[in-house]
Amino acid sequence: MFNQLDWNPAYSIETLEPNTVFFLSERESICFQEPLYYRLVRLIDGQRNFDEIIDILQLELLQNQEINPNNPNSLAVIINYSLAIQKAIFQLYKRGFLLEKKELLPSNLAILCHHLQVSQSEAFERLQSLKVTVKSLGSIPQQDLINILNSLQVQVADEGDLTIILTDNYLHPDLESINQQALVSHKPWLLVNPLGNLAWIGPLFDPDKTGCWHCLAQRLRDNRPVEEFIIRQRENKISLISPLGFSSATIQTVLNLTAMEVFKWIIQGKNQRLEGILMTYDTLNLQFQDHILVKRPNCPSCGYSLNKTPLPVVLGHRKKAFTSDGGHRFCSPEETLRTYQHHIGSITGIVRELNKIQGNALVHTYVAKHHFRSVFDDLDSLRQNIGGRSAGKGRTDSQAKASGFCEAIERYSGVFQGNEIREKANYQELGDKAIHPNKCMNFSEKQYQHREEWNPKNQGWFQKVPEPFDETRIIDWTPVWSLTAEDFKYLPTVYCYYGYPQSEPLDCWADSNGCAAGNTIEEAILQGFMELLERDCVALWWYNQLVKPSVNLESFNEPYFEQLKQYYEGLNRELWVLDITSDLNIPCFAAISPRKGREVEDILLGYGAHFDPKIAISRALTEVNQILPNVLSFKEDGTTIYNPSADPLAVKWWQTARLSNQSYSVFQSAEVQKLWVLGKRQEAKVKREEKYVYLTSLGNAIFSSR
The missing domain is CATH 3.30.160 (Double Stranded RNA Binding Domain)
Structure with missing residues (x-):
């Protein structure tokens, strides 16, 4: 049974006659109209125990109601009253208003434990059994944090169950060895930078649950392109970024927050607020933001998919849940x-x-x-x-x-990381397993022969012709899954990944043609295939300057198409679409928008391909939308102001291309009617007034030119 009883210090207790009791705290206010509760408030004072309180209330009952204890009926009244008192006490205890007085923790910590839903005895036991270690890398003194932890009755020792690292640089070189030690010992550790206007608390690394420091460091470096560029140029491995402005007041705030989170981790046995989460605290606007640490499967320190055996691509059926914009998708x-x-x-x-x-x-x-x-x-x-x-x-x-x-x-x-599956060999050694890179690039012998003359005349790398591929040179090869052969083939790694550190000669390099991401592997493959098909259609049209039929956008009965044309009209621009579908018979379109009434026409081009012609046209139009902001700024005389970061080749096109010298891109009719019936292309000639025209009707015939 209970020893001494006392009220939970988390509540202030107020009463109103004759029988109302209020329990008031920072987070809630509760009212009871119960005579027994009203009487218990007067008796429970931290000195009396359970039995004493029951005895006092029973005596009051006898005195106030003149009950004869020798009367059998009176005895039943006393027993029932005693049971009611016990029930009331247990209910108050169960709801957390009443505690068994043990004085294990100071009242402020007892209140904190109550709000964290941890009993005082459980919290005390954990505070006694767990210890933390505090270390500093850099200029941050550790004693202030130790003092705060001691005030929370957290034990600090040289070899603790949790290590706290204070540092002004999350890429400090010593952190790598600390990370490795933690992975070996399976002990958690916490990283904190209390300096600067944007303080960092966490992540709390748990080797058995979260990503490690190496996972974090990789993302930090990736998101600092300027700093990393300078480091590479100087051949220096020390991070350059460190906080430049801070005050002792904000440092103390961050250290107090840190200590409180450590206290929670100890008494709760976990801290979901910081486990695998880096929390930033903006001291200027008092805003907190969470940054999730992802456990990288290919992390060289804690990765779980470092198996060097390539896996085949297994395709399945996926239900299309979203088809209204941009393509067929697994989800919205x-x-x-x-x-x-x-x-x-x-x-x-x-x-x-x-x-x-x-x-x-x-x-x-x-x-x-x-x-x-x-x-x-x-x-x-x-x-x-x-x-x-x-x-x-x-x-x-x-x-x-x-x-x-x-x-x-x-x-x-597609960026090369260094831990990709590779095999060293030359083309001849791999035999029919190897794919010659020029099977993908398709340069002609003439282009290779005249590359020295051609390359200096062209600015962009997309126009460069590489060195001829040396079939005897030992290089890295990457396994790729062939959907047609249902087997692994090999391509040069330099052709598969951006930034692969290859040496001379440059005989091939990676580009994004045909690359795609998706919610599923099937979705990604479909998007990548459509991009390849689109580029193929564009190449046939563009390089051969083929005259292609225009599309009657009104025939689709799609309000967005007409609204977009009106919007471009308001920008003093025209907008039309050409059908550039190739012999693959999968719809592909080019959307074209020149500026009107100016010598410089700033012609915009956008492309789209898809099984659904409406989606294909929509993709082409929205691609023009994507490029549009590059040509919307003008000087007072109407001259276009181009973004300094714009591709020089694109700017050259905008400045020099005219409909008069790019006649294949002009809105025009053609001599063959193209009908799309149930997704299949039909060829037919229709004669009207001795001229071949394009017809359109919603449903059977979808594309036409005028």
């Missing part, structure tokens, strides 16, 4: 963003920024900034990395945002 763009939101962030994210370009209700475009590494480690590449290498578009804001995010994930996934 909103669901995609919810699922992968933790990958967006400037500290632990893959995508450090995902910014919307100003538009309107029709035009939605996002630019994604993320880690990227190319063969060419120069200032031009750095500028592109800073400005953003990926973008997304869509008919809705969420589709554009998801599109930009997925393209960034696609590009990030």
